Amino acid sequence: MKYLKLKATTFLIAATLASPLAAQEAGGRLDIVVQPEPPGLMLGLVQNGPTQMVAGDIYESLLRYDSDLNPMPSLAKSWEISDDGLTYTFKLQEGVIWHDGKPFSADDVVFSADVFLRETHARLRASLAYVESITAPDPLTVVFKLKEPFGPFINAFENGTMPIVPKHIYEGTDFANNPANATPIGTGPFKFDEWVKGSHIHLVKNEDYYIDGLPHLDEVFYRVIPDAAARAVAFETGDVDVLPGGSVENWDVPRLAEMDGVCITEKGWEFVAPLAWMWLNNREGPTANVKFRQAVMYAMDREFMQQVVWNGFGKVATGPIASSTNFYSDDVTIYDHNPEKAKELLAEMGYDGEPIRILPLPYGETWQRWAEAVRQNLSEVGINAEIDSADVAGWNEKTSQWDYDLAFTYLYQYGDPALGVSRNYTADRIKKGSPWNNVEGYNNPELDKKWAAAATMVTPEERNSAYADIQKEIVDDVPVAWMQELTFPTIYRCNVKDLVTTAIGVNDGPRNAWIEK
């Protein structure tokens, strides 16, 4: 790989002289870090981050999304939404075949959405509750009929949300235990070749891909390197070309980004738009008091945390909806760093120094330091806080059993508040046993109605004002302490072109990526 880097600099002048339309060169291999090793590659069954990244090259969905979240063709070449917002009609690409050579048709889409994913995919299941029927009037047309308008439905056709799986392999089988899960078959630009557990996953170019000239790359290797420092070294020595967001600790990012021929981008996270916050246990202890929760917000110097703990990446959050998502409003109470105000609020409520526990997210050093910064800020206003650590399983257990006072988390927003935001705040989502719902126990029946109404309004304008209203109200209640909109910079060699072009970044990046020689 070393010679590639040299070549890249040698040809730098040539590249700048060449017009941007210069042929996208075919061939080459891309080495991308995947961390942690995925538990499986069958995207319909497993949807954790690493699986979405690797299997995002193997499987496809009906739509892709640009960085402004506008839908683009994928398996669907065109689509139409009826004026009443109830009928979604998709025309499919012609000549698509599965990696095993069988033809792809509308039946596969109906099977995937209506049978397979309805059984296996918790997040899609929530959206499918709005669907009345999914039909295939002809082999190249799929129609989704809704029971009531559901604005965010157009965002449900993303690859991690509705991957299309082969009907001829899965129909009538026990999906989870189908032996074919070990050798995933999709329609995507790359085919699964080999998985050496603990070392790497090898994908090869799909020669029969239905778009001429794509993909450009011959092969992609996803490399499993368990230690963050070793991943940085692997990039430095040229063994890997791409460090997707979150692969190295934040403080290594500036050093790597300064290397010759290395590029960095914060794009590619628009669809998931991760927002980090601390759950404040609304049920008991000091955190049950809204004044205490507001005091926590004023006590924290979130600018400092963003600058120091996150090395300047990301953005301080103002409320429940990330600013990159639709329907964001900044017309809300702004909690600046104001220790005096925090002390006043604590005095008003009569806080007696009852100790509270902070549960950091066990995802590496950055999160640990973040918790320490919070503890420091809280102790400055007289809140007696201590850090209560756990590993991933322990964190899941404590949060899903509500055994915490303050707990760090972050959640994907999936392009729409009705998909990724309201699930943390409405009372019908207060359920023990899962860390992905209203864990804080916030219960506001008035707002519940507004969340529900906003989800089913037809026009974006109506929804916009409804969500602005919700944001204004909920920010004063501080059900959780909103921390930061996270961005995880992707670090890559500059000769890798067109890697991050969509709202899901590296997850479908290799489809269009090419290497400048």
Added chain:
Amino acid sequence: MIRGPMTIFAVIVSRLSKAVLTLLAIAILNFFLIHAAPGDPAVVLAGEAGAADEQMIEQLRDRFGLDQPLYVQLGKYVAGIVQLDLGYSFRQGAPVVDLIADRLPATLLLTLTAFVVSLVMGIIFGVSAAARVGKPSDSILTTLALLFYATPLYWLALMAVLVFSVWLGWLPGFGYETVGENYTGFTRIFDILSHLVLPALTLGLFFTAVYMRMARASMLEVSQLDFVKTAKAKGLSDAVIRRRHILRNAILPVVTLAGLQAGQLVGGAVLTETVFAWPGIGRLMFESLAARDYNTILGVFLVSAAMVILFNIVTDIVYRIVDPRIGARS
């Protein structure tokens, strides 16, 4: 002495039968330990998906058999291992035996290399340091040994990568072999060996230091004994006395330690494997633990425990060969 070979045979039989019971007890104990840890594989898997409802968690628990009472799960597990069936990893979608078998060669290559290198170097350095006790070369060797003994493995590994891989570019810093080149034959062997150097040395240095200190101290102690004076009085040369009289007696503590290290051949390289991205069993164990992949962790624990027991037996046998008095006494 007429029962010489028979004794060893009898010892093996009796130790093996005890070993089976010990292993069973270990398996049951591990089972309870791992189930006492907070969280379960269903919650972890659901958590990773970034979204979950009750239906999903129930489905997972049902699939993994976690909805059954603990004693039923234990009964099934024990019934399985009695038939040498370590169960199925639902997380990885493969039988645990296959997962372990996949990873075992890489780990054994690493740990055995480190074991042999450290044992040989440790004894050589220890004996030569003892022969030159008090001289500068002895001081240098003991200082180095102390240094490597006290340095955290993790730090040493990172520094080795930094120097030999990043700065000098002599050796690959991680992995088991060059990915994607499909080397065969001697090229492949050479490729794997070049990947092996740094992790094996890192892992081996600590034990080299331990063996060296042990061998040196033991050599010095034995050389003070009366029979050594007798040997000298007989007019034997120093080299012969060292090799045939002192070393033979001084080696026992080293054998004991070597037996302990050998017991860790399977599970003792977690850190080294993590830093060097070595696809071995230590990482499998660590990652399965984080994911609460019960059957896989229990499988790795059981294989590790079997190795410890096996090498304890081997150590006992080696004792008898090195020092026939042990067999005679018992």
